[in-house]
Amino acid sequence: MRNRKIAFTAILSLLAGISVYSFTAKTEDRKPASTAKSTWRPAPVGKHLALFHVELKSEDEIPESGTDEVILVGRVLVNQTLQGDLAYTWSLPEGVSVVDGITSDTLSGVKVGQVVELKLTVVGFSKEKQKAISLAVKALAKEEVLGNSAVIVSRNEDTMEATAPGMKRSAEEQLGSETVHRRRK
Structure with missing residues (x-):
């Protein structure tokens, strides 16, 4: 047996x-196709089975002054066959205006594995005040409208991700590291 x-x-x-x-x-x-001949691939974190992976970055560092132009680059990797056009929309906060580019459009014929690169030049997005710009994409796949999005902020140092380690250190200093670790368990 x-x-x-x-x-x-x-x-x-x-x-x-x-x-x-x-x-x-x-x-x-x-070998995936690419419209922009990009070698970009998203980091292997998050929703790896999502219809899209979306990344949003600034070509250069975010300026100190709101009068300077900022070129934003959105990259979208399509992971599944689309049954329609790919639609995208940039969402801009108050005080940010477009210098060059289109804030919303649809793209037809986007294939699986293809990387779509979208650029938008704006003014008013600076380190003077915390602002967020998002890029949302959606399309019909498997008879449902699915989508994903990415966000870029003007002051990374003010986000929860940036301040959390300092908050943890402060709590450990005030309460003692043993107390903080014991509470997590």
Whole structure:
């Protein structure tokens, strides 16, 4: 009886290994298309099965003054077959205006694996005051409208992600690190 269990487990492991190998071998041979000839690929975090991966960055550092122009670059990687056009919309806060580019449009013929690069030049987006600009994309896939978005802020140092480590250090100093660690458990 024990030898049967060992043999069964070995055969099952072998089959699982072969199927994983055949799946990865096929996906490595695929070469995705790209409209912008971009080599960009999103970081492997978050919703890896999402229809889109969206990234939003500034070409240069965010300026100190609101009178300077800022070029924003949005990159969208399409992960599934679309049943329609890809629609995008830039959302700008009060006081930020477009110098060059289109704030919303639709793109037809976007394929799986294709990276779409969108640029928008704005003025009024600076480190003087915290502001956020977002890029949202959506399309019809598998008979449902699906989408994703990305946000860029003008003052990274004011975000919760930037201030949380300092808040933790402050709590540890005030309460003692043992108390903080004990509460998390």
